Amino acid sequence: xxxxxxxxxxxxxxxxxxxxxxxxxxxxxxxxxxxxxxxxxxxxxxxxxxxxxxxxxxxxxxxxxxxxxxxxxxxxxxxxxxxxxxxxxxxxxxxxxxxxxxxxxxxxxxxxxxxxxxxxxxxxxxxxxxxxxxxxxxxxxxxxxxxxxxxxxxxxxxxxxxxxxxxxxxxxxxxxxxxxxxxxxxxxxxxxxxxxxxxxxxxxxxxxxxxxxxxxxxxxxxxxxxxxxxxxxxxxxxxxxxxxxxxxxxxxxxxxxxxxxxxxxxxxxxxxxxxxxxxxxxxxxxxxxxxxxxxxxxxxxxxxxxxxxxxxxxxxxxxxxxxxxxxxxxxxxxxxxxxxxxxxxxxxxxxxxxxxxxxxxx
Amino acid sequence: xxxxxxxxxxxxxxxxxxxxxxxxxxxxxxxxxxxxxxxxxxxxxxxxxxxxxxxxxxxxxxxxxxxxxxxxxxxxxxxxxxxxxxxxxxxxxxxxxxxxxxxxxxxxxxxxxxxxxxxxxxxxxxxxxxxxxxxxxxxxxxxxxxxxxxxxxxxxxxxxxxxxxxxxxxxxxxxxxxxxxxxxxxxxxxxxxxxxxxxxxxxxxxxxxxxxxxxxxxxxxxxxxxxxxxxxxxxxxxxxxxxxxxxxxxxxxx
Numbered sequence: 001x002x003x004x005x006x007x008x009x010x011x012x013x014x015x016x017x018x019x020x021x022x023x024x025x026x027x028x029x030x031x032x033x034x035x036x037x038x039x040x041x042x043x044x045x046x047x048x049x050x051x052x053x054x055x056x057x058x059x060x061x062x063x064x065x066x067x068x069x070x071x072x073x074x075x076x077x078x079x080x081x082x083x084x085x086x087x088x089x090x091x092x093x094x095x096x097x098x099x100x101x102x103x104x105x106x107x108x109x110x111x112x113x114x115x116x117x118x119x120x121x122x123x124x125x126x127x128x129x130x131x132x133x134x135x136x137x138x139x140x141x142x143x144x145x146x147x148x149x150x151x152x153x154x155x156x157x158x159x160x161x162x163x164x165x166x167x168x169x170x171x172x173x174x175x176x177x178x179x180x181x182x183x184x185x186x187x188x189x190x191x192x193x194x195x196x197x198x199x200x201x202x203x204x205x206x207x208x209x210x211x212x213x214x215x216x217x218x219x220x221x222x223x224x225x226x227x228x229x230x231x232x233x234x235x236x237x238x239x240x241x242x243x244x245x246x247x248x249x250x251x252x253x254x255x256x257x258x259x260x261x262x263x264x265x266x267x268x269x270x271x272x273x274x275x276x277x278x279x280x281x282x283x284x285x286x287x288x289x290x291x292x293x294x295x296x297x298x299x300x301x302x303x304x305x306x307x308x309x310x311x312x313x314x315x316x317x318x319x320x321x322x323x324x325x326x327x328x329x330x331x332x333x334x335x336x337x338x339x340x341x342x343x344x345x346x347x348x349x350x351x352x353x354x355x356x357x358x359x360x361x362x
Numbered sequence: 363x364x365x366x367x368x369x370x371x372x373x374x375x376x377x378x379x380x381x382x383x384x385x386x387x388x389x390x391x392x393x394x395x396x397x398x399x400x401x402x403x404x405x406x407x408x409x410x411x412x413x414x415x416x417x418x419x420x421x422x423x424x425x426x427x428x429x430x431x432x433x434x435x436x437x438x439x440x441x442x443x444x445x446x447x448x449x450x451x452x453x454x455x456x457x458x459x460x461x462x463x464x465x466x467x468x469x470x471x472x473x474x475x476x477x478x479x480x481x482x483x484x485x486x487x488x489x490x491x492x493x494x495x496x497x498x499x500x501x502x503x504x505x506x507x508x509x510x511x512x513x514x515x516x517x518x519x520x521x522x523x524x525x526x527x528x529x530x531x532x533x534x535x536x537x538x539x540x541x542x543x544x545x546x547x548x549x550x551x552x553x554x555x556x557x558x559x560x561x562x563x564x565x566x567x568x569x570x571x572x573x574x575x576x577x578x579x580x581x582x583x584x585x586x587x588x589x590x591x592x593x594x595x596x597x598x599x600x601x602x603x604x605x606x607x608x609x610x611x612x613x614x615x616x
Binding site: 031032033034041042043044045049050051052053054055056058059060061062063064065066067068069071073074077078079080081082083084085089090091092093097098100101111112113114115116119120122123124125128130132133137138139140141142143144146147148150151153154156158160164165167174175176178180182183184185186187188189190191192194195196197198199200202203206207209210211213214215216217218219220221222224226227228229230231232233234235238239242243247248249250251252253255 | 370371372373380381382383384385386387388389390391392393394395396397398399400401402403404405406407408409411413414418419420421422423424425428429430431432433437438441442443451452453454455456459460462463464465468470472473479480481483484485486487488489491492494496497499505506508514515516517519521523524525526527528529530532535537538539540541543547548551552554555556558559560561562564565567568569570571572574575577578579582583604607608610611612614615
């Protein structure tokens with residue numbers, strides 16, 4: 001697959017992406033008893049422009065939650081997740097209960113079966129990731145990559161990333177391992193589901209005429225410009241022009257940067273935000289995972305709460321604060337223990353978040 | 363469903379576009395714990411905690427920490443692509459010209475009416491016989507898209523593609539280097555993959571998280587607790603060499 005078969009394989013042993021970014025996930029791919037420690041990076045990144053909502057003088061707004069009756073602002077402890085049943089009943093779900101629902105056993109990627117490359121329907125492809133070896137030895141990694149590529153096979157597994165269980169296909173390509181998260185059963189409709197008519201007899205002259213058209217329009221490659229999102233490009237240009245001219249600049253010196261980002265539950269599907277250096281949460285999690293407590297039961301929820309629309313422009317970088325805030329208190333406490341945060345046992349959830357954030361930035 | 367005209371050279375086919383992907387994830391609402399009522403979200407000024415009215419909001423792009431270039435609604439509206447009902451194919455390529463990492467979201471195209479079925483299926487037939495896929499552009503709901511026009515279940519489908527700017531270059535991830543792989547290990551790995559080969563049946567991979575959340579909700583509605591599932595650690599290999607591990611794996615798989 002892919003069009004980059006000709007890439008040089010002579011690049012050095014440095015397999016990490018440039019810039020020292022950390023993966024979205026680190027864990028182990030296993031097939032049989034062979035284990036391949038890897039880090040996973042999104043190959044989709046947020047495009048540079050992200051429109052923020054600001055006050056008139058230029059301070060980013062924060063989303064906060066209010067009682068719908070008396071309009072009082074609610075603290076995190078006063079908020080609980082609710083699952084809406086088909087008949088509209090709202091059932092509260094506590095963080096701890098959600099933790100239980102998350103299947104721990106798929107913390108790693110166990111390639112329990114290998115399927116033919118052509119059998120994986122591209123309609124199922126959701127997000128693409130690069131897998132980079134993270135262990136001392138790259139031998140098992142290279143062995144798996146080469147075997148998959150040569151045998152034209154794809155490994156299938158489920159794993160938990162960012163509080164969400166994913167079905168994933170592992171590909172070998174150009175000496176590297178790649179992953180595509182796959183839409184689950186029920187996540188893809190067939191032509192019959194949609195109700196499309198079945199093919200009936202076609203007039204041969206019309207087919208011949210179209211074949212001639214296709215051949216005339218055939219080209220060996222794609223022009224990258226054909227895929228470019230013009231609006232994003234135009235927006236970038238407008239922003240750059242205004243910036244250069246010093247026009248419409250809003251800045252409040254000393255305004256506190258949004259440290260209290262809301263418990264907004266955003267996609268969490270890994271799109272965008274692949275390697276934002278400011279993402280302290282991910283740096284912190286990276287450290288924790290490295291410290292090797294094998295049962296990183298990490299984050300419940302954040303992502304699973306609302307994983308819908310993969311709107312192109314919605315792939316905004318997650319705010320620094322957001323992710324920690326969406327973790328259950330038990331998980332925050334576990335992290336605080338690992339980092340030896342003093343006084344943690346008497347801390348409220350918000351205080352734990354604050355303490356962890358301070359640790360991460362120090 | 364969204365109606366459009368598919369334009370391929372001189373041929374125009376009235377079509378309807380249908381989403382082929384469905385969201386199967388779990389969604390929660392945030393509730394006020396005291397009365398389990400959905401809460402209200404507001405955007406506030408972080409300095410005062412006071413909600414900001416829409417008319418007073420500004421939209422901006424951060425160009426340096428804390429510094430924003432603001433954009434008016436009119437400027438943003440001007441950047442919107444011109445509305446159009448055309449899905450225009452600009453060229454046809456061999457499928458290998460497309461990188462699956464570009465795939466974002468699948469749609470079906472159906473004939474808009476009985477009268478357009480002739481051209482619709484003639485195009486499907488032409489694509490099948492040539493094995494070519496189209497590269498198409500269209501504007502839908504104020505957003506411009508690029509996509510691959512291909513066949514799916516014998517019908518026309520469009521897979522929206524990500525813009526190249528959204529993708530990290532393949533080169534950004536180096537190729538791991540190391541000593542040449544041992545021929546015996548390569549052979550064993552091939553056998554192991556073979557032993558674990560099976561057809562892909564998506565039904566065999568339920569979304570366990572969704573199912574368990576639904577089970578949890580049902581248990582709660584009945585006033586029961588959800589039984590927690592035991593965690594089974596993976597068996598430890600005895601022989602630590604890669605070839606040894608592969609052999610043990612093979613004997614288990616076989």
